[in-house]
Amino acid sequence: MSFSSDIKAELAAIENERSCCDLAQAYGMLECGRLFSASGVSLQTENSLVAKRYVQLAEHVCGVAMNTAFSDKAGLHTVTAEQTNVSKILSRFGHGKEVGVRLNRANLDCEQCVYAYLRGAFLVCGAITNPQVDYHLEFSVPYYNLSHDLMTLMGEVGLLPKCVKRKGNYVIYFKESEQIEDCLTMMGAMSASLELMNIKMIKDIRNNANRVANCESANIDKTVAASLLQTEAVRRIESTVGIEALPQELRDLCRLRLENPEYSLRELGENLEPPISRSGVNHRLRRIMEFAENL
Ligand SMILES: [Zn+2]
Structure with missing residues (x-):
């Protein structure tokens, strides 16, 4: 089962407390399905629970029986209203023969x-990507005006989706995990919303741990690389003119570097007699490197 179908199973099982909300949900399912116009009312879905809920709500709210067919080959459930029932369904939601489907606010009574x-709407035209992979939730709406009205409606409850046209559909989508969480919570997908929060938390912890680890190993690598170059320079001096050719303060540092290749600049400085600062060590090491280069 995909993350999407898990969520749809959770959403399809929700019973509305008020009959006005049954009407509103039926409206969302029918209007955002494959077809909702004088030419027909129908839905096509891979999800049997969604098909079942569509039939159940259409019968309950509109008082009409729906025809269901399943295609094994395509793995699709097709639910269709009898042509003689289409106008009855449309008028139940205050729609007539108008062209271009819009959201009729009269069907949204209470806040819920x-x-x-x-x-x-999500049950019939929504999808969500597994949050382990990416944050993406979308509603793919077949009608332009309806997609506009849906975005306005979402804006009123604090959701701020974006919209893009894809394969003749208007895709309203969210990319921010907080927005996806809010949307899931509003629709009633509590366990999915919690799961998303969990996944996000684990991701954040893992990202932070990775960032710290990368940062530390990058610093260690830099120290090691620098130490190797410095040791090489000291060896070169040793094998040519000898360490004694250097001034006293550089000689001590050469010895310390050879004996402690793992020391950082700070540690080198602390172990000199008298101790010197990190930048002091840096300066002396540069003089040693220059000396070696000129040999
Ligand atoms: Zn209601």
Whole structure:
């Protein structure tokens, strides 16, 4: 089961407390399904629970029986209203023969109705990517005006989706994990929302741990690389003119470097007699390197 179908199973099982919300959810499911116009009312879905809920709500709210067919080959459930029932369904939601489907606010009565509508819409046209992989939740709406109205409705409850046209559909989508969490919570997918929060927390912890580890190993690598170059320079001096050719303060540092290749600049400085600062060590090491280069 995908993350999407898990969530849809959770959403399809939710019972509305008020009958106004049943109407709102039925409206979301029918209007955002494959077809919702005078030419027909139908849905196509891979999800049997969604198909079942669509049939159940259409019968309950509109008082019409729906026809269901399943194609093994495509793995699709197709739910269709009898042509003679289409106008009855449309008028139940205040729609007629108008061209271009819009959101009829008269079907959203109480505050919960908005969420019920979103739940219905998501069931038939929504999808969510597994948050382990990416943060993405979308509603793929077949009608332009409706997609606009849906975005406005979402804006009113604090959701700020973006929209893009894809394969003739208007895709309303979210990319921010907080927005996805809010949307899931509003629709009633509590366990999915919690799971997303969990995954996000684990991701954040892992990212932080990685960042710290990368940072530390990068610093260690730099120290090791620098130490190797310095040791090489000292060896070169030793084997040519000898360490004694250097001034006293550089000689001590050469010895310390050879004996302690793992020391950082700070540690080198602390172990000199008298101790000197990190930048002091840096300066002396540069003089040693220059001396070796000129040999
Ligand atoms: Zn309601």
